[in-house]
Ligand code: AP5
C-alpha cells in the first residue's frame with residue numbers, strides 16, 4: 001500500500017502517520033523529518049534546507065525529490081509506505097508517479113485531512129516534538145505522561161523553530177498557494193479521500209483506518 005497523508009501544517013499528518021504505520025506495519029516516510037535529520041547532522045543538504053525551513057518556505061523540488069527518491073528506494077519500502085508531507089507541489093506529485101512506475105508500484109490512495117486555519121495555529125503553537133524519535137505532542141491536546149519527556153522513547157521534548165507565529169503564518173500561506181491545488185489533482189485521478197481532521201485524535205485514526213480498509217492495495 002502506498003498512501004499519502006495530505007493536509008496543511010498542523011493537520012495531524014505526523015500524529016496519524018505514526019499510528020497508522022504501527023497498525024498497518026508500514027514505514028513512515030516524512031519529508032520534514034528527513035530534512036530535520038539532515039539539519040541535526042549538519043549535512044550540506046541540511047544547511048541548504050535550513051534557509052527555507054526557517055522562513056516557512058518549501059525546499060526546492062529537485063533536492064526534495066532526490067531525497068525522497070533515495071528513501072523510497074530502500075528495501076523497507078518495497079511493500080509500501082505512508083508518505084507524510086510529500087508531495088507538496090505539482091512537480092513533486094508528478095515525480096512520485098514516475099518513481100512508483102519505476103518501482104513497478106502505484107498509489108493506493110491519498111488521505112486528505114481538513115482542518116480550519118485558526119485550529120491549525122492553535123495546534124502548532126502548542127506542539128512539542130521528541131528530539132530523538134520525532135513523535136509529536138501538544139501541551140494541551142496530547143501532553144506526555146511526564147513533562148518534557150517522550151512517552152515512547154524517553155527522549156527530550158522541544159519546540160520546533162518553525163512553530164513561531166510568523167513562520168506558522170508563512171507556512172499556511174505556502175500551503176494554500178502551492179500544496180492545496182493537489183487536492184483537485186488527486187480528486188481528478190480518483191484517489192482522494194477526505195476526512196474531518198478537526199475531531200479527536202482517536203476518531204481521526206478510526207476514520208482513516210475505515211477508508212484504508214476499503215481500498216484495494
Ligand atoms: P513538515 O515537518 O512536513 O511540517 P508541516 O507540513 O508544516 O506539518 P507539521 O509537521 O507542522 O504538521 P502535521 O500535519 O505533521 O501535524 P502534527 O501531527 O505534528 O515540514 C517542515 C518544513 O520542511 C516545511 O515547512 C518545508 O520547509 C520543508 N518541507 C517538508 N516537506 C517538504 C516538501 N515535500 N517539499 C518542500 N519542502 C518541504 O500535529 C500538530 C499538533 O497538533 C501536535 O501538537 C499534535 O499533538 C496536535 N494534534 C494533532 N492532531 C490533533 C487532533 N485531532 N486534535 C487535537 N490536537 C491534535
Ligand code: MG
Nearest residue numbers: 013014015032
Ligand atoms: Mg509533521
